[in-house]
Amino acid sequence: MSFTFDTLVMVLTLLGAGGIAGITTGLFGVGGGFIIVPTLLAILPIFTDAPDTLVHTAVGTSLASIIVSSVRAVQAHRRHGAVDFAVLRSWAPWLVLGVCVGLWVASKVDAQRLVLVFAIGVAVYSIYFIFPSWFKRDADPWNLPTGGGLALLASALGGFSALLGIGGGTPFVVTMVVCGRTAHQAVATAAGVGFIIALPGAIGFLALGMLDPKPLPEGSLGYIHIPALLAISFMTMFTSPLGARIAQRLNEAHLKRAFGLYLLMISGTMFQKFV
Numbered sequence: 001m002s003f004t005f006d007t008l009v010m011v012l013t014l015l016g017a018g019g020i021a022g023i024t025t026g027l028f029g030v031g032g033g034f035i036i037v038p039t040l041l042a043i044l045p046i047f048t049d050a051p052d053t054l055v056h057t058a059v060g061t062s063l064a065s066i067i068v069s070s071v072r073a074v075q076a077h078r079r080h081g082a083v084d085f086a087v088l089r090s091w092a093p094w095l096v097l098g099v100c101v102g103l104w105v106a107s108k109v110d111a112q113r114l115v116l117v118f119a120i121g122v123a124v125y126s127i128y129f130i131f132p133s134w135f136k137r138d139a140d141p142w143n144l145p146t147g148g149g150l151a152l153l154a155s156a157l158g159g160f161s162a163l164l165g166i167g168g169g170t171p172f173v174v175t176m177v178v179c180g181r182t183a184h185q186a187v188a189t190a191a192g193v194g195f196i197i198a199l200p201g202a203i204g205f206l207a208l209g210m211l212d213p214k215p216l217p218e219g220s221l222g223y224i225h226i227p228a229l230l231a232i233s234f235m236t237m238f239t240s241p242l243g244a245r246i247a248q249r250l251n252e253a254h255l256k257r258a259f260g261l262y263l264l265m266i267s268g269t270m271f272q273k274f275v
Contacts, residue, residue: 016235019239021069024243027243032065033166036065053217057209057224059163060165060202061229064202066198069236075241082185084189094154095155095168095196098158099159102160102163103162106204116271118163119270125171128256167197
């Protein structure tokens with residue numbers, strides 16, 4: 001297999017992953033990390049020999065790409081008046097604090113344990129998509145958390161999302177729906193949460209990678225793989241608004257279940273890598 005053909009395969013795969021990630025960002029508010037991280041873990045070993053930093057690079061690159069997809073999704077949802085910016089402002093400081101904690105944890109754990117964290121996290125997230133009816137609360141909805149409850153929930157969400165390389169949309173969507181908000185408003189606002197988590201997360205993984213003495217995958221700046229970031233971001237610019245438009249018009253119950261099964265499959269694959 002020639003270098004030119006290998007490169008073509010990598011670019012086409014990353015473009016496809018970026019396209020799907022953008023649609024899922026707009027449709028579900030999940031940031032696309034569940035697509036991007038497994039894709040990078042599957043194809044980067046073909047083109048690089050840096051196994052000790054591969055997982056961290058996949059997570060960092062995923063966070064960097066979510067910056068682009070989240071901005072595009074928010075812009076599309078904003079046209080429909082669905083983004084609750086007041087909620088974003090109140091959650092933002094605690095989300096960033098959690099991201100900082102997550103970055104500290106990421107700097108201490110090895111690649112194998114980070115794979116395990118990803119596998120467990122994806123399995124937990126799949127429950128919401130496979131069984132969405134479990135999270136519906138038609139009567140007497142709760143209020144959105146405030147004070148200490150908000151600080152604890154948002155910080156945990158930011159930290160966990162930074163470790164997984166995701167936008168944190170799923171638990172945020174669940175929280176808003178349980179608290180009486182519409183699914184469309186929850187998904188739209190979750191796209192903004194993805195940006196708040198991804199920006200400091202990507203900067204942090206960039207810095208951590210530049211301080212890491214171990215070899216990085218070729219084409220990386222810190223823990224961010226630049227060719228992958230460019231290819232994925234190029235596609236998400238176009239497909240995130242498409243996902244947002246679909247979300248405004250579609251009853252997404254069946255799509256949620258299909259996506260949940262995908263997450264379960266990815267979780268199983270990651271567990272196999274760990275063992």
